[in-house]
Amino acid sequence: MDLALLSALNAERAARRATVLVTETASGVQRLVKEADLAADPLAALLDKQLRSGKSGAVEAEGVSYFLTVQAPPPRVVVTGAVHISQAMAPMAEMLDLDLAIIDPRTAFATPERFPGVTLLPEWPDEAIKTLGLDGYTAFVALTHDPKIDDPGLEAALRSECFYIGALGSRKTHGRRVERLMAAGFDEVAIGRIHAPIGLDIGAVSPAEIALAILGEIVSTLRGPRRHLS
Structure with missing residues (x-):
C-alpha cells in the first residue's frame, strides 16, 4: 500500500x-x-x-x-442509567459486538457487582462524556427518568454526530423533555433525532424485553442508511 x-x-x-x-x-x-x-x-x-x-x-x-x-470504528452504546434495563442490555450488547459504557453518578447503582465486565463511569454525564467522547459510531441511550442525569447526556448527544439517540419514557414524559430541550436552545429538527418512545415496537414489558427492543432499534439504525449531520 x-x-x-x-x-x-x-x-x-x-x-x-x-x-x-x-x-x-x-x-x-x-x-x-x-x-x-x-x-x-x-x-x-x-x-x-x-x-x-x-x-x-x-x-x-x-x-x-x-x-x-x-x-469502520467499533460501534458503541453509551447509556445514562445503571438500571435493570441496562443490566439486561450488557450481555446482549456483548453478543452483538457493541461496546457498552454506562454512566451514572449514583454509586450505589453503578457497581462492578451489578455490571461485571462493563465500562462504568460513576460520574455526572457532562464530565463522563468528556472522557468518552461521542461520534458517528456511538449510540446514546437515556434510561434514568431523572432530568438531572439524562438531560445533560441528551444535550451532548444532540450536539454530536451520534448515529442513534433514544430516551426512555412515556409520551407525556417526552413532552416535558422536549420543552426542557427547547428551552436549552434545541430546535424541533434536532430534538426529532431522539427515538421516543424508545426501541422497536414489540410490545416489550420486562426490562429484558425493553433492552432487546432498544438494541434492535440501534442495530437497525446502524445497518440502515446513515444520516450525515455535517
Missing part, C-alpha cells in the same frame, strides 16, 4: 471515522474513500452498502472488479 494512503487510513482510524479502501482487482490501483466523501464517489451505492454491512468484500461495477476493504 502507498505510504500516503496508509497514513491517511491510520489518521481516520485514530479519529474513529470510517473509510473504504477501493482496490481495482486487475490493476491493483488503490484509493481511499472517507465516509464523508462517499456520496460523491462513482461507486457510492456499492460503498455505502459495504460500509453498512461492516464487512469487506468483492464487488463488480460496469465490468470492473474491485475489492472493498472496510474500516
Whole structure:
C-alpha cells in the first residue's frame, strides 16, 4: 500500500471515522474513500452498502472488479442509567459486538457487582462524556427518568454526530423533555433525532424485553442508511 494512503487510513482510524479502501482487482490501483466523501464517489451505492454491512468484500461495477476493504470504528452504546434495563442490555450488547459504557453518578447503582465486565463511569454525564467522547459510531441511550442525569447526556448527544439517540419514557414524559430541550436552545429538527418512545415496537414489558427492543432499534439504525449531520 502507498505510504500516503496508509497514513491517511491510520489518521481516520485514530479519529474513529470510517473509510473504504477501493482496490481495482486487475490493476491493483488503490484509493481511499472517507465516509464523508462517499456520496460523491462513482461507486457510492456499492460503498455505502459495504460500509453498512461492516464487512469487506468483492464487488463488480460496469465490468470492473474491485475489492472493498472496510474500516469502520467499533460501534458503541453509551447509556445514562445503571438500571435493570441496562443490566439486561450488557450481555446482549456483548453478543452483538457493541461496546457498552454506562454512566451514572449514583454509586450505589453503578457497581462492578451489578455490571461485571462493563465500562462504568460513576460520574455526572457532562464530565463522563468528556472522557468518552461521542461520534458517528456511538449510540446514546437515556434510561434514568431523572432530568438531572439524562438531560445533560441528551444535550451532548444532540450536539454530536451520534448515529442513534433514544430516551426512555412515556409520551407525556417526552413532552416535558422536549420543552426542557427547547428551552436549552434545541430546535424541533434536532430534538426529532431522539427515538421516543424508545426501541422497536414489540410490545416489550420486562426490562429484558425493553433492552432487546432498544438494541434492535440501534442495530437497525446502524445497518440502515446513515444520516450525515455535517
